[in-house]
Amino acid sequence: MTQDSTTAGRPARGPWDEYLDTAGPLLEAMGDQVHRLISELDEVRRDGATVYLAGNGGSASAASHLAQDLLKGTSAEQNPPLRAIALTDNLSMLTAYANDCGYERVFVEPLRLMARPGDRLLVISCSGTSPNVVAAARWAKEAGLRVIAVTAGTGGILRDLADTEVNAPTKDVGMAEAMHSMIFHFVTQSLRDNSGSTPHSHQG
Numbered sequence: 001m002t003q004d005s006t007t008a009g010r011p012a013r014g015p016w017d018e019y020l021d022t023a024g025p026l027l028e029a030m031g032d033q034v035h036r037l038i039s040e041l042d043e044v045r046r047d048g049a050t051v052y053l054a055g056n057g058g059s060a061s062a063a064s065h066l067a068q069d070l071l072k073g074t075s076a077e078q079n080p081p082l083r084a085i086a087l088t089d090n091l092s093m094l095t096a097y098a099n100d101c102g103y104e105r106v107f108v109e110p111l112r113l114m115a116r117p118g119d120r121l122l123v124i125s126c127s128g129t130s131p132n133v134v135a136a137a138r139w140a141k142e143a144g145l146r147v148i149a150v151t152a153g154t155g156g157i158l159r160d161l162a163d164t165e166v167n168a169p170t171k172d173v174g175m176a177e178a179m180h181s182m183i184f185h186f187v188t189q190s191l192r193d194n195s196g197s198t199p200h201s202h203q204g
Helices: 015-029 031-047 058-073 091-101 108-114 131-143 173-193
Strands: 050-055 083-086 120-124 146-152 164-168
Touching (some): 015 031, 015 173, 031 050, 031 146, 050 058, 050 108, 050 131, 058 083, 058 120, 108 131, 120 131, 146 173
Parallel strands (some): 050 120, 120 146, 146 164
16 A cells, blocks of 8 residues: 555644644734734824833733834834833832832823823733723823724723724634734834735725
8 A cells, every 4th residue: 555645754733733723814814903003003103102012921021022123123214213112111110100009000100191192002911801901091091092902802891992903813812922923023014114004005
């Protein structure tokens, strides 16, 4: 009996194949939302405004990384600067506000002191229910700032507070965080190259 040439030497499908099978459709489903995010951040840049970023745990790391990418990674000779500040990055500030005002206020307090009309708040939360992130989003809405929420699953409370939402449609936190990381790199590249703000590069 001869071995089928299509399977000869090919390892059996395993967890990696299943991961890839899941990731592709998730990213595809997020496409229109990602392009709206690019448009929103491009408007921040053109207006000379600032985007403030916040998150907890892995999402705090993502907020810090994205702020660095937006400030430095989108820099090009033809582009004005995109001002981005991660509210997660000052440990002394965070612990001071947590100690004096409670952890729920660690993002609201500095945002209240620094934000100006036209600025944006970009919050990252897989659950969409983190109290300190939700509190910041609520304050931003009341202050007239637009809120960008990067979420997963049902979107939680942030879905109702967001002017723009990018949602990874999965309850798997690890997969959602991977999707967030990938889209953030795409967003940075698109803003640097001034491409990608219109879905599928279609001009109306």
